Amino acid sequence: xxxxxxxxxxxxxxxxxxxxxxxxxxxxxxxxxxxxxxxxxxxxxxxxxxxxxxxxxxxxxxxxxxxxxxxxxxxxxxxxxxxxxxxxxxxxxxxxxxxxxxxxxxxxxxxxxxxxxxxxxxxxxxxxxxxxxxxxxxxxxxxxxxxxxxxxxxxxxxxxxxxxxxxxxxxxxxxxxxxxxxxxxxxxxxxxxxxxxxxxxxxxxxxxxxxxxxxxxxxxxxxxxxxxxxxxxxxxxxxxxxxxxxxxxxxxxxxxxxxxxxxxxxxxxxxxxxxxxxxxxxxxxxxxxxxxxxxxxxxxxxxxxxxxxxxxxxxxxxxxxxxxxxxxxxxx
Numbered sequence: 504x505x506x507x508x509x510x511x512x513x514x515x516x517x518x519x520x521x522x523x524x525x526x527x528x529x530x531x532x533x534x535x536x537x538x539x540x541x542x543x544x545x546x547x548x549x550x551x552x553x554x555x556x557x558x559x560x561x562x563x564x565x566x567x568x569x570x571x572x573x574x575x576x577x578x579x580x581x582x583x584x585x586x587x588x589x590x591x592x593x594x595x596x597x598x599x600x601x602x603x604x605x606x607x608x609x610x611x612x613x614x615x616x617x618x619x620x621x622x623x624x625x626x627x628x629x630x631x632x633x634x635x636x637x638x639x640x641x642x643x644x645x646x647x648x649x650x651x652x653x654x655x656x657x658x659x660x661x662x663x664x665x666x667x668x669x670x671x672x673x674x675x676x677x678x679x680x681x682x683x684x685x686x687x688x689x690x691x692x693x694x695x696x697x698x699x700x701x702x703x704x705x706x707x708x709x710x711x712x713x714x715x716x717x718x719x720x721x722x723x724x725x726x727x728x729x730x731x732x733x734x735x736x737x738x739x740x741x742x743x744x745x746x747x748x749x750x751x752x753x754x755x756x757x758x759x760x761x762x763x764x765x766x767x768x769x770x771x772x773x774x775x776x777x778x779x780x781x782x783x784x785x786x787x788x789x790x791x792x793x794x795x796x797x798x799x800x801x802x803x804x805x806x807x808x809x810x811x812x813x814x815x816x817x818x819x820x821x822x823x824x825x826x827x828x829x830x831x832x833x834x835x
Contacts, residue, residue, distance in 0.1 A: 539557070539559070539560050539561045539562040540557060540560060540561045540562070540591045540592060540685055540688045540689050541561075541562050541564070541589055541590050541591045541592070542557065542561050542562070542563045542564070542590065542591065542592045542593075542594065543563075543564050543565075543566070543586055543587050543590040543592070543593050543594070544563065544564070544565045544566070544593075544594040544595075545565075545566055545567060545574075545594065545595045545596055545600075545601040545603075545604045546565055546566070546567040546568070546574060546596065546601070546668075546810070546811050547565035547567065547568040547569075547811050547812050548668045548810075548811060548812055548818065549565070549594040549595070549596070549620065549668075549677075550563045550564070550565030550568065550594070551563075551565075551812055551817060551818045552594075552674070552677065552678055552681060552703070552818055553592075553594060553681055553685075555699060555702075555703050555817060555818065555819075556678060556681050556682050556685060556696055556699045556700050556703060557681075557685050557692075557696065557699070558692075558695055558696075558699055560685070560689055560692040560695065560696070561685065564586050564590075566579065566583055566586070566603075566604070567601075567811055568811070569811065569814070570784065570785055570809045570810075570811050570812075570813055571785075572785075572811070573785050573786055574600070574601065574785075574810055574811070577603060578603070579603045579606070579607055583603075583607055584607055584610055584611060587604075587607040587608060587610075587611050587613055588611040588613060590613060590615045591615055591688055592615055592616055592617075592618070592681075592684050592685070592688065593608065593613065593615050593616070593617045593618070594617075594618045594620070594677075594681065595617065595618070595619050595620065596619070596620045596621060596665060596667065596668070597619035597620055597621040597622060597665070598621035598627075598629065598663055598665030598667070599665055600621075600665040600666070616684050616687075618677065618680050618681060618684065620667050620668065620673060620674075620677050621663070621665055621667050621673075623667075623673050623676040623677045623680065624667050624670060624672075624673040624676075625672060625673070625676075626663070627663065628663070629663060664731050664734055664735060666731065666732045666733075666734070666735065666810075667735060668818075669732065669733050669734070669735040669736040669808075669822075669825075670735035670736070670739070671707050671710055671711050671714070671736075671739070671822070673735075674707060674818070675704060675707050678700055678703055678704065678707075679700065681700075682696045682697060682699075682700040703818075703819065706819035707819065710819065710822055710823060710826060711739075713823075713826050713827075713830070714736065714739050714740050714826060716830075717740040717741070717742075717826070717829060717830050717833065718739070718740050718741030719741075720830075720833070721740070721741065721742065721778075721830075721833040721834070722740075722741030722742070723741065723742075723743060724741075724742050724743065724778045724779065724833055725742070725743045725744075725745040725776060725777045725778050725779075726742050726743065726744060726745065726746075726777060726778065726779045726780065726781060727744075727745055727746045727768070727771065727772060727777040727779070727780045727781070727794065727798070727803075728744060728746050728751055728780070728781045728782075729746075729750075729751060729754050729780075729781070729782045729783055729787075729791045729794065729795075730751055730754050730755045730782075730783045730786070731744075731751050731755060732781075732783055732808055732810060733781050733808045733825070736822075736825065736826070736829070737781070737829070740829065742779075745771065745776060745777050746768070747764055747767050747768050747771070749761065749764045750764050750765070750767070750768045750790070750794075753790075754783075754786075754788065754790060754791060759790075760790040765790055765793065765794075768790075768794050769793065769794060769797050772794055772797040772798050772801060772803065773797050773800070773801055775801060775803075777798075777803060778803070778833060779803065779804050779806065779829075779832045779833060780794070780795065780798040780803055780804070780805045780806070781805075781806045781807075781808055782795060782805060782806070782807055782808070783807075783808065783809070783810065784807035784808065784809045785809055785810050785811070804831075804832035804833075806828050806829065806832050808825060
């Protein structure tokens, strides 16, 4: 599905007034803002990765930066457009998760390299919308996000779970690409970037070992997820998603769950057919509240996972907390 420059229409006259005369300022030399490389990320998940790898050599702006913000319903502002216009590097999730970034990219005409996280997934088959080698322009001509647009404005790529920040393998590959882009933009700090990358990869390796331990101890355990956000992680841990597909799909797309589907879900939970429930802490509704209440009544542990990183923690620390909660919920 071709990207539509939604930001231009949404921002309207206010955007034009703010941005009049502001041509893209990113020159690919790390000089867009202050002394550091300016990195703009769609969420603080990717912003934090850039901070971890770049250290003091980067200035990072995450458009979605708080668990209190719902990425599904986010509407970008004129300030966001100005921020993207000044970026030296842009990091997005892709796969239809954050189409507002693509719209901002088109609206600004940025020439900054763009890293799209889903394209680093070993399971991604949607192709590449970008030529993201260092210094190459984003031409905006093609789009791998060819799924249907949901009620939140997500243009989901059909058949692909775009929540790849819960896939440690994808994050590892993306981190390597971030380091490479930062080196191209600021060669003098290449050694620092590589050292920081190595430390991050060591942490990711430790997380993978813990996930493997869960698979060894609890492989085959059945889980219920109100949305498919954690499934890359839980699949790696050997857990079985027992959620009626129509339930999690409707919740993710902001639609009402059909009564028959809700009844199926409630019967599943009340009947003790699942060992653990995971809910999205940043969204909810009557149907999710109903299944949570049923799980609590049945003595089934309920975990809350988020789409963004809580304040004051790193990606590795955040994922460590999630993995520990998963192990504890399954009985250690």
